[in-house]
Amino acid sequence: MSTSELKLDLIQSISTIEDTDLLNDVKKLLSLSSYEKVYVLNQRQQQSVNESIEQYKSGQCISDEDAENEFQKWLIEK
Incomplete structure (x- = not known):
């Protein structure tokens, strides 16, 4: 079409x-x-994003699967 x-x-x-x-x-x-809105981060938000990027680059992260498993384990303990 x-x-x-x-x-x-x-x-x-x-x-x-x-x-x-x-x-x-x-x-x-x-x-x-009909229009694109750009969201502007304040200084604190930008710093948080930058910290997260650095943590990711340095391997300080877990997979979605591991996060889900940890969350499920936490729910059972509660």
Whole structure:
């Protein structure tokens, strides 16, 4: 399906919607995708990110699987 065909299909689908809440949700979704917002970190947040990167680079991390296992073990102990 080409971009033009997809746009026409969406227009036709949206034009049949009577639910105001759904239309508002679609409008919000479309407005979110129409611009890119850059999140700017404050100094403390940037320092935390930098520390995390350094910990990762130096091997001070565990795999997702190991983290999940530790979490499950912790839950059983509680």
